[in-house]
Amino acid sequence: MTTQAGPGNKNAGTRLRRRAAAADPNPRTIAIPASRSPAGPLLNVENISVFRGERLVLDGVGLQLDAGGALLLTGPNGAGKSTLLRVLAGLRKPEGGHVLWAGIDALADRTAHAARVAYLGHQDALKPGLTLRENLALPARAAGSDPKQAMEALDLLPLADLPARMLSAGQKRRAALARVMLARAPLWLLDEPSLGLDTSSIGLLEALFHAHRETGGIIIATTHVPLPLPDARTLDLPGVSGLETMEEMDMESWS
Amino acid sequence: MKAEGMQASLPALLAAVIGRDLRLALRHGADTLGAVLFFILAGALFPLALGPSPDLLRHMAPGIVWVCALLAALLPLDRLFGSELEDGSLDQLMLSGLPPALVALAKMIAHWLTTGLPLLLAAAPLAIMLGLPLPVLPILLGGLALGTAVLSLIGGMAASIVLGARRGGVLLPLLVLPLATPALIFGAAALDAAQTGLSWRPDLELLGAFLAGALPLCPLAAGAGLRAAVE
Numbered sequence: 143m144t145t146q147a148g149p150g151n152k153n154a155g156t157r158l159r160r161r162a163a164a165a166d167p168n169p170r171t172i173a174i175p176a177s178r179s180p181a182g183p184l185l186n187v188e189n190i191s192v193f194r195g196e197r198l199v200l201d202g203v204g205l206q207l208d209a210g211g212a213l214l215l216t217g218p219n220g221a222g223k224s225t226l227l228r229v230l231a232g233l234r235k236p237e238g239g240h241v242l243w244a245g246i247d248a249l250a251d252r253t254a255h256a257a258r259v260a261y262l263g264h265q266d267a268l269k270p271g272l273t274l275r276e277n278l279a280l281p282a283r284a285a286g287s288d289p290k291q292a293m294e295a296l297d298l299l300p301l302a303d304l305p306a307r308m309l310s311a312g313q314k315r316r317a318a319l320a321r322v323m324l325a326r327a328p329l330w331l332l333d334e335p336s337l338g339l340d341t342s343s344i345g346l347l348e349a350l351f352h353a354h355r356e357t358g359g360i361i362i363a364t365t366h367v368p369l370p371l372p373d374a375r376t377l378d379l380p381g382v383s384g385l386e387t388m389e390e391m392d393m394e395s396w397s
Numbered sequence: 398m399k400a401e402g403m404q405a406s407l408p409a410l411l412a413a414v415i416g417r418d419l420r421l422a423l424r425h426g427a428d429t430l431g432a433v434l435f436f437i438l439a440g441a442l443f444p445l446a447l448g449p450s451p452d453l454l455r456h457m458a459p460g461i462v463w464v465c466a467l468l469a470a471l472l473p474l475d476r477l478f479g480s481e482l483e484d485g486s487l488d489q490l491m492l493s494g495l496p497p498a499l500v501a502l503a504k505m506i507a508h509w510l511t512t513g514l515p516l517l518l519a520a521a522p523l524a525i526m527l528g529l530p531l532p533v534l535p536i537l538l539g540g541l542a543l544g545t546a547v548l549s550l551i552g553g554m555a556a557s558i559v560l561g562a563r564r565g566g567v568l569l570p571l572l573v574l575p576l577a578t579p580a581l582i583f584g585a586a587a588l589d590a591a592q593t594g595l596s597w598r599p600d601l602e603l604l605g606a607f608l609a610g611a612l613p614l615c616p617l618a619a620g621a622g623l624r625a626a627v628e
Contacts, residue, residue, distance in 0.1 A: 234627070267489045281489070
């Protein structure tokens with residue numbers, strides 16, 4: 143591997159970034175069949191590279207999805223699935239690469255990008271002291287949507303006036319999914335959406351996913367178990383070798 | 398699909414975030430009252446420590462009230478953003494459509510409403526107890542109204558900056574107290590001036606200028622801190 147870096151060490155970060163993008167002759171871009179729409183894919187992610195501390199977690203990841211598309215992110219723990227979701231949500235700036243939404247750089251204005259995104263983290267983000275209805279009031283207000291409809295879709299209406307601390311793990315997960323629905327955003331980014339859900343709730347999830355994709359929404363989900371997403375593509379993140387730390391890369395580029 | 402124009406406006410969203418925080422403060426009443434009780438208790442310790450000389454207490458009352466208010470306002474800062482970060486709510490707030498600086502401002506306003514305002518109410522009885530002359534009381538409350546707002550702004554900024562740091566709770570007072578000293582100096586000086594018959598106006602005006610500077614700057618810095626914390 144040759145690098146363009148000179149002997150000076152002042153631009154270590156830039157050099158690393160450049161190297162991260164150029165490290166792999168075959169970057170881990172999945173060859174998703176060419177977009178059918180003439181205008182290009184709705185979501186086009188190119189060459190995303192992310193460092194966590196000194197470790198390279200995502201190395202030149204790319205993906206493309208059309209309206210109505212779904213993508214499953216798989217891979218071992220620590221492969222960077224959640225990190226990729228946070229990058230796509232605009233919560234985290236990647237060290238390299240682009241996220242294009244309808245051809246526009248989505249990460250240039252992250253507050254505007256937030257309106258396109260409904261993000262479900264691995265935490266449910268419910269306040270234990272507030273009732274379910276109160277917990278959902280803010281997201282409903284933000285998007286101007288009807289919390290009752292979302293609670294009905296996820297079979298939560300009987301629990302609406304219970305404080306969130308009284309809910310079981312699966313019920314909390316359903317409440318967090320109700321918030322995703324309330325956002326009325328085209329891009330759903332779901333970090334293990336089925337965590338803790340029982341069989342009947344998975345059925346609700348399936349209906350939810352289907353309705354979202356029918357209206358042209360995109361779903362990207364990380365998972366370790368099968369999800370009810372028919373004809374979803376899969377992007378397997380193999381994880382970058384844990385030994386490839388910044389220091390070693392630095393030394394490598396010095397020699 | 399998303400219908401444009403149906404989203405809440407920024408002021409409405411700001412009010413919604415503040416409303417959520419007030420409701421949370423109501424549900425966790427003990428946490429909210431903690432700062433005020435600390436303020437009253439700490440203030441009540443001084444007569445015990447200094448002796449019951451009315452002259453001495455009257456002379457020291459402005460300083461006691463101000464220092465106790467400063468310390469009491471620090472107490473809830475640790476949880477201001479900490480609890481939001483821990484349960485993932487901060488991610489959702491950052492994606493609510495509000496710019497990070499306005500998310501921070503909403504939390505600072507909520508902090509003032511749940512800590513600054515109760516402190517203001519508790520300051521009057523404490524000052525009377527310490528023997529502060531009644532005509533000076535409005536100047537104390539006016540100064541504290543400005544001063545607690547400054548504290549909420551500076552405190553919120555510091556809380557967002559130490560967010561995610563390992564020893565954030567220890568760092569917080571070390572960051573806030575030096576930055577808040579101008580408020581303490583002007584606030585206590587106004588009371589001193591009023592007690593000795595000098596003009597208190599310049600001190601409160603300087604305090605107001607300090608608030609006017611902090612109002613735009615602190616939320617911006619805090620917004621950058623929040624962005625960094627969710628990364």
